[in-house]
Amino acid sequence: MEFTLDQIAAILSGTIEGDSSATVSRLDKIQEGKPGGISFLSNEKYESFLYETKATAVIVSDTLTLQKPVKCHLIRVKNPYIGFTQLLEAYSQLTKQSKVGVEDPSYMDASASMDEGGYRGAFSYIGKNCSIGKHVKIHPQAYVGDNCVIGDYTIIHPGVKVYYDTKIGAHCEIHPGAVIGSDGFGFAPQEDGSYKTIPQIGNVIIEDHVSIGANSTIDRATMGSTHIKSGVKIDNLVQIAHNVVVGEHTVIASQSGISGSAEIGKNCVIAGQVGVVGHIKIADNTTVGAKTGISKNVTKKGQTLFGFISMDLKDFLKSYAIFRNLPQLQQRVKELEKKD
Structure with missing residues (x-):
C-alpha cells in the first residue's frame, strides 16, 4: 500500500x-x-x-x-x-481488514449468523446458534463451537479454538493457537487415592478490546464465568484457570499462570513467569515482577511486588542486600569461632 x-x-x-x-x-x-x-x-x-x-x-x-x-x-x-x-x-x-468473503472449504451451521463484511478462511468451522458480528475475521483452521457470540471487528487468527458458550466482545484479537473455553482443572480426590473429574459447566466471557497471545489458554468456569474484562492484554503462553477474573486494562506477560478463582484488579502489570495461587485477590494498579509468586491477598493498591514468596519491592531489595553477602558473613562467623 x-x-x-x-x-x-x-x-x-x-x-x-x-x-x-x-x-x-x-x-x-x-x-x-x-x-x-x-x-x-x-x-x-x-x-x-x-x-x-x-x-x-x-x-x-x-x-x-x-x-x-x-x-x-x-x-x-x-x-x-x-x-x-x-x-x-x-x-x-x-x-x-483487507480479507472478506468465504473461502472453500469452510463450514458454518445453518442456525449460525454472520453479519456483513466478515471473512471465513478455508477449513474454519462455526457451530450451531453462533452469532458473529460485523467485519469479524475468522482465519483458516479456526474453530468456533456452538452457542458462541463474537462482537464486531474481532479477529480470530489461524488455529484458534473457541469452545462452546464463549462470549467474545468487539475489537478483540485472538492470536494463533489460543484455546478459549477448554475445561478447567477440576478433579475431586477419592478415598482410594484416585481423582474424579468435576464437570466444568460454566463459560468464558471476554469483553471489548482484549488481546490474547499465541498458544495462551483461558479455561471455562466450573460454574458461572471466567471473566476477562475490557482492555486486557494477554501475552503468548499464558494460562488463565477456571473462574478467574482479570480487571480492566491489566496486562499479563508470557509464561504466567493464574490459578482458579483468583481475582486480578484493574490496571495491573503481571510480568513474565509470575505464578498466582487460587482464590486470592490482587488490588488495582499492582505491578508484579518477573518470576514472582503471589500466595496471599494483595490488598494495598499500587504496590510493586517482587520475589518468591512475594514481598514489597523495597523490603525485598533490603533483604537481598543481606542474603547476597551470606557466604562472606558465614566465613567471618567461622573465623570468629576459631578465635574463641
Missing part, C-alpha cells in the same frame, strides 16, 4: 516540512531507512541518524530544532512515538 505524506499527516494531525505529495509504502527504523520508507525520531540518542537516513520521511517532534539540513521530508507532531504508534495501528487495521 502506498500513502502520500499529506494522508499520513492527516491521520497524525501533523504538519509537513517538504513535499506533501511524496509517497511511502513501508515503515522503517530510522537507522535502516530507505527510499519509500517512513521512520520516526523520539529519542535524542538517535538524532544523528536523522541527518543520514535515506528514508523518504521521518516523524519528528514539533519542538525539534534541526542542527543541520536533512534530506528527508519531515512530519512534525506533538509526540513522535505516539504518532508512529498511531501509524502502525492504522496500517495494521488496513491490512487485517
Whole structure:
C-alpha cells in the first residue's frame, strides 16, 4: 500500500516540512531507512541518524530544532512515538481488514449468523446458534463451537479454538493457537487415592478490546464465568484457570499462570513467569515482577511486588542486600569461632 505524506499527516494531525505529495509504502527504523520508507525520531540518542537516513520521511517532534539540513521530508507532531504508534495501528487495521468473503472449504451451521463484511478462511468451522458480528475475521483452521457470540471487528487468527458458550466482545484479537473455553482443572480426590473429574459447566466471557497471545489458554468456569474484562492484554503462553477474573486494562506477560478463582484488579502489570495461587485477590494498579509468586491477598493498591514468596519491592531489595553477602558473613562467623 502506498500513502502520500499529506494522508499520513492527516491521520497524525501533523504538519509537513517538504513535499506533501511524496509517497511511502513501508515503515522503517530510522537507522535502516530507505527510499519509500517512513521512520520516526523520539529519542535524542538517535538524532544523528536523522541527518543520514535515506528514508523518504521521518516523524519528528514539533519542538525539534534541526542542527543541520536533512534530506528527508519531515512530519512534525506533538509526540513522535505516539504518532508512529498511531501509524502502525492504522496500517495494521488496513491490512487485517483487507480479507472478506468465504473461502472453500469452510463450514458454518445453518442456525449460525454472520453479519456483513466478515471473512471465513478455508477449513474454519462455526457451530450451531453462533452469532458473529460485523467485519469479524475468522482465519483458516479456526474453530468456533456452538452457542458462541463474537462482537464486531474481532479477529480470530489461524488455529484458534473457541469452545462452546464463549462470549467474545468487539475489537478483540485472538492470536494463533489460543484455546478459549477448554475445561478447567477440576478433579475431586477419592478415598482410594484416585481423582474424579468435576464437570466444568460454566463459560468464558471476554469483553471489548482484549488481546490474547499465541498458544495462551483461558479455561471455562466450573460454574458461572471466567471473566476477562475490557482492555486486557494477554501475552503468548499464558494460562488463565477456571473462574478467574482479570480487571480492566491489566496486562499479563508470557509464561504466567493464574490459578482458579483468583481475582486480578484493574490496571495491573503481571510480568513474565509470575505464578498466582487460587482464590486470592490482587488490588488495582499492582505491578508484579518477573518470576514472582503471589500466595496471599494483595490488598494495598499500587504496590510493586517482587520475589518468591512475594514481598514489597523495597523490603525485598533490603533483604537481598543481606542474603547476597551470606557466604562472606558465614566465613567471618567461622573465623570468629576459631578465635574463641
